[in-house]
Amino acid sequence: xxxxxxxxxxxxxxAAIVLVVVGIPIAFTAWYKFFREVDDGPWSSLExxxxxxxxxxxxxxxLPYWIWVALxxxxxxxxxxxxxxxxxxxxxxxxxxxxxxxxxxxxxxxFPRVANNCAIxxxxxxxxxxxxxxxxxxxxxxxxxxxxxxxxxxxNCAKDPRFNADILMAEINNHASLSWLDKLAYRFAIIPxxxxxxxxxxxxxxxxxxxxxxxxxxxxxxxxxxxxxxxTKLPVDDTVGTADFPSIxxxxxxxxxxxxxxGETPSPLSVIIDSALxxxxxxxxxxxxxxxxxxxxxxxRPPKYPFPxxxxxxxxxxxxFDQHCNSCHGLGAGTRVGQIIEIAEVKTDNNRLITWTAQAxxxxxxxxxxxxxxxxxxxxxxxEGYQAVPLDGIWLRAPYLHNGSVPNLTELLEPEExxxxxxxxxxxxxxxxxxxxxxxxxxxxxxGFRVDTTIKGNGNQGHLYGTTLPPAEKKALIEYLKxxxxxxxxx
Amino acid sequence: MTVLREGWLxxxxxxxxxxxxxxxxxxxxxxxxNSPVVYTDPKEHFxxxxxxxxxxxxxxxxxxxxxxxxxxxxxxxxxxxxFLYESGRDLPVGVSKRRYRGMDLVSLNCAIxxxxxxxxxxxxxxxxxxxxxxxxxxxxxxxEFLFNAAANEKFTxxxxxxxxxxxxxxxxxxxxQILRYYAVSLTRTSLLNFASRLxxxxxxxxxxxxxxxxxxxxxALLNFATDSxxxxxxxxxxxxxxxxxYQRQRxxxxxxxxxxxxxxQERNRSxxxxxxAFPPTLDRPNMKRVEDFLLDAAPDPYPYPIDKTRAERxxxxxxxxxxxxxxxxxxxxxxxxGALGExxxxxxxxxxxxxxxxxTAALAVDxxxxxAETSDPNERFSHFRKTFGYANLPLDGIWLRGPYLHNGSVPTLRDLLxxxxxRPKLFYRGDDTFDPVRVxxxxxxxxxxxxxxxxxxxxxxxxxxxxxxxTYGTDLPPADKDALVEFLKTF
Numbered sequence: 001x002x003x004x005x006x007x008x009x010x011x012x013x014x015a016a017i018v019l020v021v022v023g024i025p026i027a028f029t030a031w032y033k034f035f036r037e038v039d040d041g042p043w044s045s046l047e048x049x050x051x052x053x054x055x056x057x058x059x060x061x062x063l064p065y066w067i068w069v070a071l072x073x074x075x076x077x078x079x080x081x082x083x084x085x086x087x088x089x090x091x092x093x094x095x096x097x098x099x100x101x102x103x104x105x106x107x108x109x110x111f112p113r114v115a116n117n118c119a120i121x122x123x124x125x126x127x128x129x130x131x132x133x134x135x136x137x138x139x140x141x142x143x144x145x146x147x148x149x150x151x152x153x154x155x156n157c158a159k160d161p162r163f164n165a166d167i168l169m170a171e172i173n174n175h176a177s178l179s180w181l182d183k184l185a186y187r188f189a190i191i192p193x194x195x196x197x198x199x200x201x202x203x204x205x206x207x208x209x210x211x212x213x214x215x216x217x218x219x220x221x222x223x224x225x226x227x228x229x230x231x232t233k234l235p236v237d238d239t240v241g242t243a244d245f246p247s248i249x250x251x252x253x254x255x256x257x258x259x260x261x262x263g264e265t266p267s268p269l270s271v272i273i274d275s276a277l278x279x280x281x282x283x284x285x286x287x288x289x290x291x292x293x294x295x296x297x298x299x300x301r302p303p304k305y306p307f308p309x310x311x312x313x314x315x316x317x318x319x320x321f322d323q324h325c326n327s328c329h330g331l332g333a334g335t336r337v338g339q340i341i342e343i344a345e346v347k348t349d350n351n352r353l354i355t356w357t358a359q360a361x362x363x364x365x366x367x368x369x370x371x372x373x374x375x376x377x378x379x380x381x382x383x384e385g386y387q388a389v390p391l392d393g394i395w396l397r398a399p400y401l402h403n404g405s406v407p408n409l410t411e412l413l414e415p416e417e418x419x420x421x422x423x424x425x426x427x428x429x430x431x432x433x434x435x436x437x438x439x440x441x442x443x444x445x446x447x448g449f450r451v452d453t454t455i456k457g458n459g460n461q462g463h464l465y466g467t468t469l470p471p472a473e474k475k476a477l478i479e480y481l482k483x484x485x486x487x488x489x490x491x
Numbered sequence: 492m493t494v495l496r497e498g499w500l501x502x503x504x505x506x507x508x509x510x511x512x513x514x515x516x517x518x519x520x521x522x523x524x525n526s527p528v529v530y531t532d533p534k535e536h537f538x539x540x541x542x543x544x545x546x547x548x549x550x551x552x553x554x555x556x557x558x559x560x561x562x563x564x565x566x567x568x569x570x571x572x573x574f575l576y577e578s579g580r581d582l583p584v585g586v587s588k589r590r591y592r593g594m595d596l597v598s599l600n601c602a603i604x605x606x607x608x609x610x611x612x613x614x615x616x617x618x619x620x621x622x623x624x625x626x627x628x629x630x631x632x633x634x635e636f637l638f639n640a641a642a643n644e645k646f647t648x649x650x651x652x653x654x655x656x657x658x659x660x661x662x663x664x665x666x667x668q669i670l671r672y673y674a675v676s677l678t679r680t681s682l683l684n685f686a687s688r689l690x691x692x693x694x695x696x697x698x699x700x701x702x703x704x705x706x707x708x709x710x711a712l713l714n715f716a717t718d719s720x721x722x723x724x725x726x727x728x729x730x731x732x733x734x735x736x737y738q739r740q741r742x743x744x745x746x747x748x749x750x751x752x753x754x755x756q757e758r759n760r761s762x763x764x765x766x767x768a769f770p771p772t773l774d775r776p777n778m779k780r781v782e783d784f785l786l787d788a789a790p791d792p793y794p795y796p797i798d799k800t801r802a803e804r805x806x807x808x809x810x811x812x813x814x815x816x817x818x819x820x821x822x823x824x825x826x827x828x829g830a831l832g833e834x835x836x837x838x839x840x841x842x843x844x845x846x847x848x849x850x851t852a853a854l855a856v857d858x859x860x861x862x863a864e865t866s867d868p869n870e871r872f873s874h875f876r877k878t879f880g881y882a883n884l885p886l887d888g889i890w891l892r893g894p895y896l897h898n899g900s901v902p903t904l905r906d907l908l909x910x911x912x913x914r915p916k917l918f919y920r921g922d923d924t925f926d927p928v929r930v931x932x933x934x935x936x937x938x939x940x941x942x943x944x945x946x947x948x949x950x951x952x953x954x955x956x957x958x959x960x961x962t963y964g965t966d967l968p969p970a971d972k973d974a975l976v977e978f979l980k981t982f
Contacts, residue, residue, distance in 0.1 A: 065864070069860055069863070072713075072714075073713055074714070076714050076715060076716040077716065077718075079716055079720075081720060084720070084721075084851055084852075084853035084854075085710065085713065085715030085716060085720075085721075085851070085853045085854060085857060086713055086715065086853060086854075086857035087856075087857065088852070088853035088856050089716075089853065094856040095856075096852075096855060096856060096859075096875070096876050096877070097859060097874065097875075097876075098856070098859055099859050099860055099863055099871060099873075101856070131836070131837070131879035132879070133852075133876070133877060134852075173771065174769050174771075175769065175770055175771070175860075175861070176770070176771060176864060177770070177771040177865065177866075446722070
């Protein structure tokens with residue numbers, strides 16, 4: 001090709017200069033306003049980080065902070081019926097003085113964004129009397145938060161015609177002094193894009209929004225169906241795998257054992273990785289994120305039982321535990337703790353068990369591998385049943401059984417026909433008389449979710465161990481169960 | 492000829508350009524104007540200075556001035572709501588003015604609730620005391636008037652501008668056009684919108700003068716769902732307005748009637764929401780001037796004779812019964828003095844619990860997002876707590892703070908020293924004539940055609956029980972009670 005004419009050269013030079021002078025600042029501004037990542041923290045402790053620290057989900061799943069703030073104020077009518085206002089309506093533990101509820105992270109990726117971390121399901125609260133600030137325990141099973149309601153709220157907001165820049169900006173401007181540029185960004189890019197993203201993810205949850213489909217309610221989700229429909233493109237089926245959130249303290253006890261209620265994963269680290277991926281943590285950093293989460297969970301101990309324990313009675317309970325419970329739940333050598341007990345033996349509701357298949361496990365593993373994440377894979381265990389969990393801090397893990405279908409320990413030691421068919425879960429007032437939460441008072445009814453054990457997946461049958469003991473022995477056994485640890489201060 | 496013409500054309504064009512530029516500059520400077528009326532004297536600033544509330548929530552001066560005439564309020568101004576007018580002043584105490592975008596806007600300020608009035612007899616001119624709880628202003632009636640006006644067909648630009656002309660209120664051409672085509676309808680919409688958010692409060696029992704629902708507006712601001720989700724027990728939070736003297740010594744005490752915040756600045760800014768000042772618009776330097784003034788603002792000394800011997804006797808009793816909770820005297824108080832500034836559990840104090848229950852844990856945590864993301868990270872609210880009782884307050888200037896208890900349900904100090912069965916079941920609020928015998932304000936049904944507010948203690952939220960029994964002095968012999976009241980006059 002012949003050389004360019006001097007005229008052309010001049011134009012090219014001008015174009016290049018314009019590109020440099022105009023293009024680079026624009027590109028830099030765009031990067032700064034939309035992609036620049038600012039580390040959250042520093043954290044005063046691993047526990048603080050567990051409660052509020054990013055696990056790397058903000059870039060993909062982060063809601064713009066000001067939209068997140070504005071939503072409950074613009075759409076109070078879409079909050080759950082038992083909600084009390086604002087983000088607190090979802091019942092997720094929220095420490096006084098803190099900007100975010102537990103499990104909600106705030107991190108700047110271009111602009112401040114809000115995502116979730118493990119603590120949204122794995123922090124719990126309890127009270128010893130109604131007129132008391134709840135005590136919050138990181139690593140405990142969240143029994144008050146309604147995660148399904150959060151998911152639905154976000155998509156319902158996005159579907160609502162009020163989700164537009166005029167209305168949201170009017171609310172945001174009451175509270176934020178956004179710069180002219182940020183206002184433009186919110187109005188013309190961030191708000192419409194957020195709406196689009198929220199609407200786009202609705203089909204992913206279509207399976208749980210089927211009419212008359214069993215609700216999760218407070219403190220539960222459908223973990224394997226969530227995994228199945230998120231990580232595999234398998235067709236929607238009719239299984240219902242509602243399950244109680246587990247505690248993740250003393251995670252060291254689970255090393256080398258089967259995890260998830262039916263023992264689908266043989267490694268604590270893998271469970272953390274898969275759960276984090278479910279929260280849309282960035283695959284390239286998820287393994288390192290999982291490491292600090294695991295460190296916290298291994299170190300964390302449940303709190304001591306907060307009411308007096310009758311030591312003499314508990315001592316009487318110990319031999320009963322050894323006789324009736326230890327072979328499955330004991331932490332000593334030779335027990336079946338962390339092993340899968342066949343469904344034919346434990347006889348609890350089998351719905352959770354059948355949500356997961358070998359095919360789903362294979363595809364999920366391929367999906368994770370494609371993301372470039374190396375981990376011990378998820379499986380469909382050969383033995384079909386529920387794994388025998390360690391009972392550390394069991395007093396704070398009510399309601400009981402994998403599906404949270406038995407309100408308290410007292411009822412768990414009763415035969416099926418004497419267990420409550422209906423109760424309300426989600427109120428954090430502890431009831432030492434039954435060893436579990438208050439599930440019957442008017443306040444429990446107002447704040448809680450009505451568990452109907454006749455609904456699919458909510459069956460309260462099975463695990464009849466100890467149910468034929470004389471009442472005095474049951475009392476002694478329960479007294480001993482209150483002491484099970486290791487608890488705070490113990491190794 | 493052509494040369495000449497071209498020359499003229501150039502000159503004309505240049506002139507046009509210059510004129511355009513000047514007009515443009517004028518418009519820019521006019522439409523970016525934001526200047527409050529400045530008062531150099533701190534007391535005048537407290538009474539009339541702006542907190543910034545006009546910017547987002549102000550009402551155009553012209554509209555505000557004409558409404559009482561158009562809707563025929565007595566006197567054609569706001570005195571029938573108990574607003575205090577000083578001679579020679581256009582605006583009443585507690586109403587501020589700011590020129591914003593070229594138009595004068597008015598809003599309320601701290602003084603609307605925190606300037607009170609007293610006189611020795613009805614014929615005497617009233618004394619206005621800065622920092623004293625307003626005993627005359629009926630803020631709810633004021634807002635109801637504005638809301639009703641906004642909903643009325645007479646709320647039109649034509650009527651308002653016409654009335655303004657008759658009253659000699661001069662707006663220039665540009666502002667008249669803005670009012671006609673924009674500002675009147677915007678004000679109307681804003682008032683109706685505000686009314687809908689406050690709706691739950693407007694259906695509560697009447698407040699009467701000198702009372703307000705402190706956290707109802709906060710719920711409205713955060714747009715808490717106020718339908719069936721809000722239990723009836725949480726809807727009523729009517730309280731007596733508090734005094735705001737000696738703030739320096741209040742730092743660290745549990746402030747607000749239920750002691751839900753122990754940081755003065757946060758408490759102030761929370762209250763400033765009531766003046767319309769939001770995080771983006773709070774006039775921080777102006778607010779700081781108010782706060783500085785309040786640090787050492789003091790009540791007026793008791794203006795009538797005090798029986799020294801009797802007061803001395805009362806001092807002994809006070810030391811035994813009252814000092815632990817209320818501090819040694821009316822001047823020397825602060826945190827860590829006995830139980831001063833601490834919260835007495837509701838079971839012990841046993842006063843009406845509506846106000847306590849109206850402040851919920853959900854509201855406390857939701858307030859943590861107020862003042863988030865401002866230029867100063869320390870501004871974010873982080874000190875609100877759900878409490879379970881009422882706070883022990885210092886008694887500075889207690890003679891000016893009647894009626895007593897958090898809901899203003901006991902008319903005088905002497906009545907407060909009676910068991911609740913002997914306290915008046917019905918009395919009248921709003922008369923500022925002082926009663927030096929029982930210490931409080933006269934209970935007057937009607938004077939010169941002006942009806943005062945009948946306070947019925949059997950109405951929900953108005954209960955006059957509690958703060959009684961041996962430890963509260965209600966069992967003392969009458970002479971001792973009189974002595975105690977005599978001593979309290981010295982505060």
